[in-house]
Amino acid sequence: MALPSFQVRLDSNEKITPKVHKLVFKLDDPKTISYKPGQFVSFMLPSEDERPIKRSYSIANLEKSSDDTTYIEFVIAYVEGGKATELFFNAEPGMQMEMTGPFGLLCLLEELPQRVFLIGTGTGVAPYRCMIEQIKARPETEFHILFGAQYHEDLFYLDDFHQVAELDHVHFYPCLSREDKEGCASGYVQTKLAELNPDAETDMAYLCGNPDMVDDVFELLKEKDFGVKQVKREKYVFSRF
Numbered sequence: 723m724a725l726p727s728f729q730v731r732l733d734s735n736e737k738i739t740p741k742v743h744k745l746v747f748k749l750d751d752p753k754t755i756s757y758k759p760g761q762f763v764s765f766m767l768p769s770e771d772e773r774p775i776k777r778s779y780s781i782a783n784l785e786k787s788s789d790d791t792t793y794i795e796f797v798i799a800y801v802e803g804g805k806a807t808e809l810f811f812n813a814e815p816g817m818q819m820e821m822t823g824p825f826g827l828l829c830l831l832e833e834l835p836q837r838v839f840l841i842g843t844g845t846g847v848a849p850y851r852c853m854i855e856q857i858k859a860r861p862e863t864e865f866h867i868l869f870g871a872q873y874h875e876d877l878f879y880l881d882d883f884h885q886v887a888e889l890d891h892v893h894f895y896p897c898l899s900r901e902d903k904e905g906c907a908s909g910y911v912q913t914k915l916a917e918l919n920p921d922a923e924t925d926m927a928y929l930c931g932n933p934d935m936v937d938d939v940f941e942l943l944k945e946k947d948f949g950v951k952q953v954k955r956e957k958y959v960f961s962r963f
């Protein structure tokens with residue numbers, strides 16, 4: 723079966739931290755896309771070789787409904803010498819691109835346990851930003867959002883996460899590995915998670931972003947008797963081409 727394909731047009735390209743750009747695309751053809759918060763799409767990008775390069779990005783939209791939406795937002799981190807990085811960081815509004823999707827299973831389950839940890843490093847928090855409206859609507863579950871970065875200046879979407887964390891059932895922990903800052907936890911997301919005493923009887927976890935972080939946290943949770951189905955993972959693995 724052919725993959726669903728979309729022509730999109732860049733609407734804006736904004737530097738939101740020293741190493742992250744936020745890109746917003748308008749859907750050109752077809753005019754809308756439906757997705758589940760937590761999913762990603764793949765871009766087919768032109769390259770000097772004959773075949774296009776394929777790169778995936780999590781949908782970061784913040785909106786009430788993810789049915790028939792007319793735009794799509796991404797946060798893209800700088801990678802030294804990266805082919806897609808070069809293209810996206812220099813892309814001008816109006817530029818047309820092709821993407822396929824949506825794909826992925828990092829979505830909130832219908833049935834959730836008492837506590838859910840949403841853990842991301844860098845742009846790996848994009849899926850959780852996209853889930854904010856769903857999180858608001860599920861007060862029966864306690865959500866703990868852990869955002870790992872090196873420095874405070876590397877954090878983004880802070881207003882959105884702080885705002886949702888005003889709700890009694892939502893908690894937000896920015897974690898900085900290379901800086902001490904008031905209002906942030908010091909150290910890796912792993913350290914903060916351990917402080918929250920994850921319990922396989924009552925909790926589940928979502929992990930997204932840096933593959934090493936995803937593996938480390940998964941090991942930590944397995945040691946605490948979490949089963950594979952209690953830990954959903956999306957690794958931002960590098961492409962081989």
Ligand SMILES: Cc1cc2nc3c(=O)[nH]c(=O)nc-3n(C[C@H](O)[C@H](O)[C@H](O)COP(=O)(O)OP(=O)(O)OC[C@H]3O[C@@H](n4cnc5c(N)ncnc54)[C@H](O)[C@@H]3O)c2cc1C
Binds near residue numbers: 797801805806848957
């Ligand atoms: C399901 C999925 C979702 C993703 N979502 C996002 C997202 O929302 N935002 C986002 O920024 N990225 C995301 N990624 C990663 C993204 O697809 C690209 O891999 C990334 O943008 C780098 O592509 P590039 O072409 O610029 O670098 P490449 O040309 O692929 O790599 C250049 C060089 O850098 C190395 N490299 C590549 N990536 C990294 C890295 N992160 N750290 C260190 N070295 C690296 C490579 O091994 C290579 O040597 C996702 C990946 C997957 C699989």
